[in-house]
Amino acid sequence: MQLGFMSDLSSTAADLSTVQSQAQSLNSILRHNWNLKEVNALFAMPFSDLMFKAQTIHRENFNPNEVQVSTLLSIKTGACPEDCKYCSQSARNKTDLEKESLLAVEKVLEAAQRAKEMGSTRFCMGAAWRNPKERDMPYVLDMVKSVKALGMETCMTLGMLSEDQADQLNGAGLDYYNHNLDTSPEHYNQIITTRTFQDRLDTLTNVRSAGMKVCSGGIVGLGEKAVDRASLLIQLANLSPQPESVPINMLVKVEGTPLANIDDLESFDFIRCIAVARIMMPHSHVRLSAGRTAMNEQMQAMCFLAGANSIFYGCKLLTAENPETNQDIALFEKLGINTETVVGDTERSDNIVKTAIADQQHSDLFYNASV
Numbered sequence: 471m472q473l474g475f476m477s478d479l480s481s482t483a484a485d486l487s488t489v490q491s492q493a494q495s496l497n498s499i500l501r502h503n504w505n506l507k508e509v510n511a512l513f514a515m516p517f518s519d520l521m522f523k524a525q526t527i528h529r530e531n532f533n534p535n536e537v538q539v540s541t542l543l544s545i546k547t548g549a550c551p552e553d554c555k556y557c558s559q560s561a562r563n564k565t566d567l568e569k570e571s572l573l574a575v576e577k578v579l580e581a582a583q584r585a586k587e588m589g590s591t592r593f594c595m596g597a598a599w600r601n602p603k604e605r606d607m608p609y610v611l612d613m614v615k616s617v618k619a620l621g622m623e624t625c626m627t628l629g630m631l632s633e634d635q636a637d638q639l640n641g642a643g644l645d646y647y648n649h650n651l652d653t654s655p656e657h658y659n660q661i662i663t664t665r666t667f668q669d670r671l672d673t674l675t676n677v678r679s680a681g682m683k684v685c686s687g688g689i690v691g692l693g694e695k696a697v698d699r700a701s702l703l704i705q706l707a708n709l710s711p712q713p714e715s716v717p718i719n720m721l722v723k724v725e726g727t728p729l730a731n732i733d734d735l736e737s738f739d740f741i742r743c744i745a746v747a748r749i750m751m752p753h754s755h756v757r758l759s760a761g762r763t764a765m766n767e768q769m770q771a772m773c774f775l776a777g778a779n780s781i782f783y784g785c786k787l788l789t790a791e792n793p794e795t796n797q798d799i800a801l802f803e804k805l806g807i808n809t810e811t812v813v814g815d816t817e818r819s820d821n822i823v824k825t826a827i828a829d830q831q832h833s834d835l836f837y838n839a840s841v
């Protein structure tokens with residue numbers, strides 16, 4: 471009788487565990503058929519319920535106490551022919567940005583080495599171009615090969631890419647290509663008119679077909695409606711495969727751009743956007759990107775709780791200010807967050823905190839090289 475009771479109990483426990491693991495896999499299932507009604511419903515959830523759902527999915531797929539860290543360097547600054555209304559690098563916006571021509575490969579390598587010492591695992595190189603010209607390609611290919619040789623992951627954002635350019639970058643060993651969708655297709659023409667939403671999707675197709683990983687996200691706070699944020703996330707999540715990396719940027723208002731005086735986005739709307747991105751793209755790294763200087767530690771912590779697990783640190787974020795590395799390290803320590811490291815590189819991991827704090831005086835290297 472006792473044995474039977476025990477066996478009933480263990481079969482109940484087994485059933486429960488099966489149900490739990492089925493619920494987990496249902497939660498984390500990758501879908502590419504999201505529709506507006508259900509995404510609007512996610513955004514409308516009570517905040518605590520939304521955070522719980524996002525955190526549950528996050529824990530099923532990632533170590534919740536680990537954040538991937540990337541460094542972004544501007545390799546060519548300003549004088550961009552595109553008309554992105556938020557951007558200080560557009561030649562059409564009257565900002566006091568200093569232009570810089572394409573950096574020498576040695577300068578880029580020096581910055582990448584420093585970023586590695588500060589704990590970054592991925593080095594992203596951005597150029598303010600509509601698209602790279604053929605004469606630029608040998609230089610950028612050299613940059614990819616040199617940074618790869620340091621043992622870092624590489625990412626570039628150079629504007630639109632042809633199939634051939636994507637193949638060349640893949641051949642050089644580029645791991646990720648960043649090309650953001652920026653905003654919803656419906657709001658897009660209010661923000662950019664010099665390239666179409668479809669142009670952006672075409673570049674992402676070329677990147678994916680060449681064999682590289684995709685980094686693509688958007689910017690919120692561009693004067694879009696709530697439904698536009700849902701629509702942007704649908705565009706990203708319904709890509710198949712989904713982008714491996716999804717930067718969610720908060721608009722950084724720059725004097726001299728058409729969006730300099732736009733109303734601030736409510737903080738909770740931003741956090742909701744991170745949480746919904748985590749739910750819709752359970753396997754992607756969701757990156758808390760531009761706009762962190764305007765966020766206090768508590769808000770950043772809420773973003774990590776909502777499922778953000780990647781940041782940029784250690785330099786200016788292209789045109790936008792980025793928190794000093796030691797502030798990030800201090801926040802990570804308060805929250806018990808570790809940085810994702812290259813597998814097997816535990817010694818480097820141990821040294822990250824010490825090195826990053828000691829190296830703050832070198833941050834001008836990144837300052838000079840960025841916008």
Ligand code: SF4
Pocket residue numbers: 550551552553554557558559560561597598599600629
């Ligand atoms: S966002 Fe990129 S493409 Fe648009 S203006 Fe700025 S640098 Fe040029």
